[in-house]
Amino acid sequence: MYWQEDKECMKRDELEQLQLERLQSTLYRVGTHVPFYRKKFNEMALDYESFASLEDIQQLPFTVKQDLRDSYPYGLFAVPLREVVRLHSSSGTTGQATVVGYTKNDIKNWSDLVARVLCGAGLTADDVIQIAFGYGLFTGGFGLHYGAERLGASVIPISAGNTKRQIQIMQDFKTTALVCTPSYALNIADVLFDMGVNPAGLSLKFGLFGAEPWSEAMRQEINQKLGIRATDNYGLSEVMGPGVAGECSECNGLHISEDHFLVEILDPDTLEPVKEGEVGELVITTLTKEAFPMIRYRTRDLTRFMPGDCPCGRTGKRMHRILGRTDDMLIIKGVNVFPTQIESVLFNIDGTKPHYRIIVERENHQDRATVMVEVQESLFSDRMSQQRELIDTIRKQLSSELGIGVAVKLVEEKTLERFEGKGKRVIDKRKL
Amino acid sequence: MLKIRNLASGYGKIKVLKNISMHVDPGEIVTIIGANGAGKTTLLSTIAGLVKATSGEVIFKETDILRCKAATIPGLGCVMVPEGRQVFATMSVEENMLLGGHPVQKQGRAVINELLEYQYELFPILRDRKNQLAGTLSGGEQQMLAIGRALMAKPSLVMMDEPSTGLAPLIVKEIFQIIVRLRDEGNTVLLVEQNAKAALGIADRGYVLETGKIIVQGPAEDLLENKDVQRAYLGREK
Numbered sequence: 193m194y195w196q197e198d199k200e201c202m203k204r205d206e207l208e209q210l211q212l213e214r215l216q217s218t219l220y221r222v223g224t225h226v227p228f229y230r231k232k233f234n235e236m237a238l239d240y241e242s243f244a245s246l247e248d249i250q251q252l253p254f255t256v257k258q259d260l261r262d263s264y265p266y267g268l269f270a271v272p273l274r275e276v277v278r279l280h281s282s283s284g285t286t287g288q289a290t291v292v293g294y295t296k297n298d299i300k301n302w303s304d305l306v307a308r309v310l311c312g313a314g315l316t317a318d319d320v321i322q323i324a325f326g327y328g329l330f331t332g333g334f335g336l337h338y339g340a341e342r343l344g345a346s347v348i349p350i351s352a353g354n355t356k357r358q359i360q361i362m363q364d365f366k367t368t369a370l371v372c373t374p375s376y377a378l379n380i381a382d383v384l385f386d387m388g389v390n391p392a393g394l395s396l397k398f399g400l401f402g403a404e405p406w407s408e409a410m411r412q413e414i415n416q417k418l419g420i421r422a423t424d425n426y427g428l429s430e431v432m433g434p435g436v437a438g439e440c441s442e443c444n445g446l447h448i449s450e451d452h453f454l455v456e457i458l459d460p461d462t463l464e465p466v467k468e469g470e471v472g473e474l475v476i477t478t479l480t481k482e483a484f485p486m487i488r489y490r491t492r493d494l495t496r497f498m499p500g501d502c503p504c505g506r507t508g509k510r511m512h513r514i515l516g517r518t519d520d521m522l523i524i525k526g527v528n529v530f531p532t533q534i535e536s537v538l539f540n541i542d543g544t545k546p547h548y549r550i551i552v553e554r555e556n557h558q559d560r561a562t563v564m565v566e567v568q569e570s571l572f573s574d575r576m577s578q579q580r581e582l583i584d585t586i587r588k589q590l591s592s593e594l595g596i597g598v599a600v601k602l603v604e605e606k607t608l609e610r611f612e613g614k615g616k617r618v619i620d621k622r623k624l
Numbered sequence: 625m626l627k628i629r630n631l632a633s634g635y636g637k638i639k640v641l642k643n644i645s646m647h648v649d650p651g652e653i654v655t656i657i658g659a660n661g662a663g664k665t666t667l668l669s670t671i672a673g674l675v676k677a678t679s680g681e682v683i684f685k686e687t688d689i690l691r692c693k694a695a696t697i698p699g700l701g702c703v704m705v706p707e708g709r710q711v712f713a714t715m716s717v718e719e720n721m722l723l724g725g726h727p728v729q730k731q732g733r734a735v736i737n738e739l740l741e742y743q744y745e746l747f748p749i750l751r752d753r754k755n756q757l758a759g760t761l762s763g764g765e766q767q768m769l770a771i772g773r774a775l776m777a778k779p780s781l782v783m784m785d786e787p788s789t790g791l792a793p794l795i796v797k798e799i800f801q802i803i804v805r806l807r808d809e810g811n812t813v814l815l816v817e818q819n820a821k822a823a824l825g826i827a828d829r830g831y832v833l834e835t836g837k838i839i840v841q842g843p844a845e846d847l848l849e850n851k852d853v854q855r856a857y858l859g860r861e862k
Contacts, residue, residue: 206647209627213645213841220839241837242643244630275851297846480842482850 195311195343196304199451200506207507210451212246214479219243219252222485225270228263229253229487249454249477254463254488260290260430269293271483281329282429289329292429293483299338301480302432305449306339309438312447312506313400313423315369317344320395322362324372324380325403326352326613331433332403336371339435345369352376352612355383362394369398374406374414374422375615378546381417382610391419400425402434404614405493405514407532409539411443413546424513428493431476431486437511445498445510452480455509456488457497460518471496473518474511492518494530520618524552525559527596531617534563537589543567543582547608554622561598563590566605625650625781625812626671626702631680633670640666642836644680648781648814653807655815655823655844657857658833664816665707667833668783671814672704673697685780699727701780705773707789709766713759717750717769720758724773736776743772746802764795771802775811782806783814788822800826820857824848832857 194200202210219240222229232253233240240252260268260282269276276293294302315321321340325332333351340347348365350358352372358380361367370377377399384391399414399422406424414422425438426446436453437446448455457472458465466472474491478484494517498510516530523529531550538544545566552561565586571579579602586600626648634640640663648654658664669675671682673694682690684702692700703724712720721743725736744751747768753761758769767787774782784803788796796819804826807813817823824830827844832853840850847853 206649209629209645209647212629213647213838216643216645217838217841220837242630244643271851295849295851297842297849300846300849 193311193314193316194506195308199449200308200312200447200508202451202507204507207450208246211454211479214451215246215249215454215477216243218477218479218481218485218487221270222487226268226485228259228268246454249456249488250465252477252488254475254490255486256490257290257430257492261288264288265291266293268486269483270481270485271295276483278334279329280331280334280429280433290430292331295482297480298432298482298484301452302335302435303338303342305432305435305452306335307342308449309425309435310336310339310343310345310369310400312438312440312504313369313398313425314421314441315340315343315345315398315400319343319345319368319398320348320366321345321369321371322348322350322358322365322367324350324352324358324370324376330613331427331429335427335433335435336400340371355380355612356387359384359387359389362396363389366395368395369400370396370418370420371400373403373611373614374401374410375404375611376613377401377414377418377422378410379610379612381414385417391417394419396420399423400438402426405516405520405530405532407536407539408513409536410546413539426493426511426514428491430489430491431478432481436476439513440502440504440506442502442504444502445512447502447504447506447508447510450508452478454479455511457495457511460494466496469496469499471512471515494518494521522550522552522561522618522620524561524594524598525596527594529561529594529596533593534590535617537593538563538565538586541582541586541589543571544586545605547610548617549608550618552618552620552622559622561596562601563598564601564603564608566608567602569605571602572604625652625685626814627681627683628671629681629683631667631670631677631682633666633675633677633680635666635675639678640836641670644836644838646831646838646841648812650780650812651807651810652829653803653813653815653827655817655827655830656833657817657820657823657830657847657853659856660818662833663836664818664833665785666836668704668785668814668816671702671783698777698779701778703774703777703779703782705770705782705784705787707785709763709770711758711761711766711769711773713757715758716755717758717761718754720769720773721750721754721776724776727777739776739778743775746775746805747772763791764798767791767795767799768802771799775806779811781812781814783816785816786818787815788817788819796822820853821848824853 278294282290327333399420402425423439427434427436437448454477456475460473474493478486494515495511548565583600631644824844830847832840
């Protein structure tokens with residue numbers, strides 16, 4: 193099922209023609225309306241008016257988060273404020289917040305792109321969608337909200353938090369689709385269990401999760417606990433918000449809306465394109481944004497393009513679920529470690545609960561990583577040997593996955609803090 | 625249907641078009657809007673082969689027509705309705721029509737008659753005046769003749785240059801209704817217009833040309849909402 197079939201299933205050559213047309217007019221607009229880009233283009237002596245092919249994008253300058261901060265609040269807007277109908281602020285996962293704006297057309301496109309993601313996941317106008325993303329400056333809540341309304345679904349704008357009430361409403365309103373972060377979905381699943389609610393008695397069928405990296409193992413866990421089909425979707429406020437890419441019901445990678453976004457995957461060190469299928473940093477250029485166009489925005493998110501065509505018939509490139517962020521990559525004892533790697537290992541071991549923390553410390557110039565993981569209560573009342581065995585198993589599997597040794601500590605159920613929005617699972621105590 | 629990449633053209637040292645990329649899909653009305661001197665007519669004339677391109681490509685149904693002589697392009701199915709009608713004033717309406725049918729002449733009289741019949745059905749006023757000299761027609765009638773004459777070539781793409789120029793608002797409305805009807809019957813139209821509001825009102829997509837460059841493009845309904853377009857071409861300042 194498609195939302196905009198003519199765009200989602202475009203032939204490659206037609207898509208590339210459209211991308212070129214849109215890129216050229218985007219460049220004219222930012223070159224004349226955004227002083228930041230005009231200055232950059234001038235400094236580089238870049239003749240953006242004779243930009244002739246999509247490959248030429250490699251000559252364009254990058255935009256990074258710091259540029260957005262330096263331009264706070266409105267420095268990167270390409271239209272006067274009177275044409276802006278909505279302002280959002282980045283969720284500020286890391287550092288100072290930034291401001292982004294939308295014209296009427298931007299909101300319309302955004303709604304359609306989110307509707308594509310919802311439709312791709314299998315939702316229709318008949319669904320009842322509970323949006324448990326925080327509403328407000330964060331783009332997640334309103335982004336999904338407008339897309340769901342565009343789809344024609346019934347929207348419950350419940351926002352994040354008050355988990356018991358979420359479950360009450362889920363039962364009473366017969367929610368069919370849950371929208372939130374994957375960590376909150378797990379949190380809801382646990383509370384559901386504690387309340388003694390049988391998920392099979394709910395109307396819930398779909399889960400659309402995003403706004404933070406998660407693993408395939410976590411998906412399986414959520415699917416099983418909530419009895420749903422969870423799909424991943426991707427977006428970031430700097431380029432628009434949710435709706436940049438989303439999984440279809442095949443669950444084999446996120447379809448990128450390439451008619452609105454030109455995507456590259458680059459080696460974060462050399463900034464050259466990675467070889468086909470290799471992991472690198474996602475870099476996005478907006479092709480239709482009026483208020484807040486972005487040229488080669490470095491997302492800091494790591495992913496790779498997926499090979500082959502998807503059976504669903506959509507023709508846009510697919511990207512792998514986000515593998516981590518260049519800035520949440522931990523370097524422990526000189527080895528690159530991503531929290532999602534640790535998560536995958538933990539989720540596949542019996543007896544552990546899907547709640548964990550990673551603590552990194554430095555003692556006598558030596559890095560030391562400790563993974564704290566919740567385990568079933570019964571383990572604590574039982575024999576010590578069983579605990580030791582579990583610790584051993586986790587340690588061995590982690591060290592073979594990561595290539596470094598880490599300490600493992602078991603903690604009782606519900607001792608680690610739960611998340612309603614984006615999870616913060618890494619505590620880095622090193623003073624570098 | 626039509627795919628243009630990085631087209632540049634002009635007159636001698638004067639460069640008018642810079643790096644134009646655009647496309648027209650079958651069955652669409654695509655409009656090019658822009659102020660006087662933006663390069664709209666130059667763009668159509670370059671596609672039609674009347675002005676020589678300096679670089680880029682214009683692919684019409686798999687053929688790069690920049691390499692074709694202007695006279696052969698209508699035969700490929702790409703015809704132009706020129707600005708200011710340009711009907712042959714001293715010839716009759718029907719003679720004008722038959723001249724337009726030149727590219728399909730080889731297909732025989734029956735085909736020509738069928739095409740004539742179609743045009744007369746589309747523009748009944750032309751049937752009434754078929755023996756009258758074209759120069760004696762009103763502006764609106766001349767515009768209809770110019771369109772009918774172009775359609776006689778059984779084109780797959782009709783390019784129209786400012787069909788509303790110098791016509792009374794009521795006549796403009798009628799001409800635009802005919803353009804919509806042409807699209808609904810499966811024709812493809814590339815419409816250049818100064819009357820941006822009317823053009824965007826009937827078009828599927830549009831391109832905004834400013835000093836030889838396309839500054840915005842998109843669905844017609846989006847362009848109507850675009851404040852730059854409103855300010856510059858729709859005479860509306862909100």
